[in-house]
Amino acid sequence: MNKKEVPLEYNFYAKFSQCIKPIVSQGLNSTVYALIANSMISDRMCKLNKKKVNLSITYLTSCNSGSNSSQGSVVAIVKFISSVDVPLDKCILNPSNVCDFECNRTFSGKTIKGLCKVSGEDNIKREILKNGPIAISIKMKNDFTTYRQGIYQYRPGAGVFNITNEHIVKVIGWGEIDGVKYWQIENTWGDDWGESGYGKIEINATHGIVDDNALAIQF
Numbered sequence: 300m301n302k303k304e305v306p307l308e309y310n311f312y313a314k315f316s317q318c319i320k321p322i323v324s325q326g327l328n329s330t331v332y333a334l335i336a337n338s339m340i341s342d343r344m345c346k347l348n349k350k351k352v353n354l355s356i357t358y359l360t361s362c363n364s365g366s367n368s369s370q371g372s373v374v375a376i377v378k379f380i381s382s383v384d385v386p387l388d389k390c391i392l393n394p395s396n397v398c399d400f401e402c403n404r405t406f407s408g409k410t411i412k413g414l415c416k417v418s419g420e421d422n423i424k425r426e427i428l429k430n431g432p433i434a435i436s437i438k439m440k441n442d443f444t445t446y447r448q449g450i451y452q453y454r455p456g457a458g459v460f461n462i463t464n465e466h467i468v469k470v471i472g473w474g475e476i477d478g479v480k481y482w483q484i485e486n487t488w489g490d491d492w493g494e495s496g497y498g499k500i501e502i503n504a505t506h507g508i509v510d511d512n513a514l515a516i517q518f
Contacts, residue, residue, distance in 0.1 A: 310472035318345035322496030324489035333359035336376040343431040353388045362398040381408040417513040436465045436510040452501045
């Protein structure tokens with residue numbers, strides 16, 4: 300796909316509305332990696348075969364040593380998923396040991412071929428067009444937590460959000476308003492954050508609001 304084929308505006312859910320899932324709220328920091336990985340898998344599988352996937356987040360965060368808040372990452376979660384059969388969210392987990400489950404409805408991680416990094420605005424756009432939404436990290440500022448609408452832009456003097464070193468969101472598209480380009484994102488802070496759980500973040504490499512390295516699951 301060459302540069303002239305990348306549209307000025309794109310929203311994955313506008314094109315694949317059947318893939319939309321309810322906005323989630325992450326709670327503890329450790330769940331964000333599992334939620335984003337699950338959401339990416341669902342979007343990309345839905346694009347391929349029109350079927351959404353909803354993995355058990357409890358299983359992913361409780362049965363994977365790489366999912367805790369100090370060491371967690373999307374990479375660790377996807378590596379774990381690709382090594383096992385993951386129960387779906389409606390499976391019955393054993394109260395005394397959630398890593399034991401009774402369910403014949405699982406997702407086979409063997410369908411995942413890998414996880415790749417995508418760098419550069421145009422390459423990220425092409426990846427979303429071809430395969431679906433991606434995960435990307437944000438160097439958060441304090442005012443990001445109170446964002447409500449429009450394009451979130453860097454504001455001089457806004458301190459770095461000190462609860463975590465980074466935050467992961469899912470990029471579902473992009474656009475431009477009054478000459479300002481933005482990424483369209485889906486967050487994991489509930490539907491009372493931003494624009495009903497979604498938001499727009501300025502594409503601006505100078506201020507580094509969004510990390511340039513995106514993560515994409517490959518099937």
